[in-house]
Amino acid sequence: MTAPADVMRAGAAKLGVPFETVPGFATRNSNPAGAFHPVAFMLHHTASPRGSDARGYVTRTAASQLFVDRAGKLWLVASGRTRHPGRGSSRVLADIAAGRPVVEDAADRGLVDDTDGYAFFVGVEVDNDGVGEPYSAEVVSATVAAAAITCAWHGWSPDRVIHHRQWTRRKVDMSLRDDLRPAIAAAIAELTDHQEAPMSTLADPQPAWAQDAVTWALGHGITTGSRDADAPVTARELVTMMYRAHKVTLADAQDAVRSAVDALPPTLARTDVERIATEVATSTVLRARLALP
Numbered sequence: 001m002t003a004p005a006d007v008m009r010a011g012a013a014k015l016g017v018p019f020e021t022v023p024g025f026a027t028r029n030s031n032p033a034g035a036f037h038p039v040a041f042m043l044h045h046t047a048s049p050r051g052s053d054a055r056g057y058v059t060r061t062a063a064s065q066l067f068v069d070r071a072g073k074l075w076l077v078a079s080g081r082t083r084h085p086g087r088g089s090s091r092v093l094a095d096i097a098a099g100r101p102v103v104e105d106a107a108d109r110g111l112v113d114d115t116d117g118y119a120f121f122v123g124v125e126v127d128n129d130g131v132g133e134p135y136s137a138e139v140v141s142a143t144v145a146a147a148a149i150t151c152a153w154h155g156w157s158p159d160r161v162i163h164h165r166q167w168t169r170r171k172v173d174m175s176l177r178d179d180l181r182p183a184i185a186a187a188i189a190e191l192t193d194h195q196e197a198p199m200s201t202l203a204d205p206q207p208a209w210a211q212d213a214v215t216w217a218l219g220h221g222i223t224t225g226s227r228d229a230d231a232p233v234t235a236r237e238l239v240t241m242m243y244r245a246h247k248v249t250l251a252d253a254q255d256a257v258r259s260a261v262d263a264l265p266p267t268l269a270r271t272d273v274e275r276i277a278t279e280v281a282t283s284t285v286l287r288a289r290l291a292l293p
């Protein structure tokens with residue numbers, strides 16, 4: 001999902017960017033209906049004529065979650081799944097899962113569209129004709145804010161911000177060629193008071209054997225992180241992934257943990273397991289990740 005409206009409003013204010021919600025944003029989405037568990041952020045231009053305003057069109061068609069108008073105002077259009085990504089390459093999802101920055105366009109990499117992107121991306125449509133219209137400083141600031149607020153809220157690195165043309169060879173947007181990631185990184189640091197660094201980018205790519213599995217888990221919303229596939233999983237991460245896989249309630253998860261503990265042979269250090277299970281079940285980190293009250 002997008003960051004909540006109050007988070008976006010506070011973030012935009014902190015970054016000095018005007019912000020407004022479009023009425024109905026909380027329930028707006030577009031077909032095809034389905035899952036929405038974003039893992040990255042996508043940049044677009046609207047290809048609208050100079051001097052026009054595509055907000056009405058973007059709203060009517062639920063084209064994207066966010067919109068930047070020509071005056072540099074950021075709008076929250078839709079909180080749900082929208083149609084901006086279309087089909088693209090699963091190799092880009094694998095790059096995102098592995099923490100590999102995506103720098104080349106899909107056409108230049110010879111990537112083939114093999115995956116629907118609707119579930120995976122929060123996106124911003126930026127009003128620009130795409131054929132030479134300059135991007136004003138205000139428009140760039142609002143675009144950077146859109147990406148940074150989303151990344152900060154999800155805990156994403158700026159490497160999770162990609163252009164539509166990097167997702168699919170069918171597209172050329174956005175026409176802005178500048179690398180916005182340094183500015184987005186600075187804005188994330190500003191938003192988080194430099195307290196919390198974004199997830200680090202892994203230096204090593206995921207091993208080949210893991211890529212299909214990582215892409216599958218990403219596609220089913222079971223993992224959203226970028227981790228070295230050879231690194232041991234922690235108890236918290238495992239329970240979080242199991243929870244996502246089974247969509248169980250926290251009470252069910254606690255019952256399952258208790259049953260598992262009861263089934264352990266008495267020779268094992270049961271108190272240690274119970275302590276870990278209790279910690280996992282009551283962890284504020286876990287509860288926050290699972291969006292539980």
Ligand SMILES: [Zn+2]
Nearest residue numbers: 044045164173
């Ligand atoms: Zn696009």
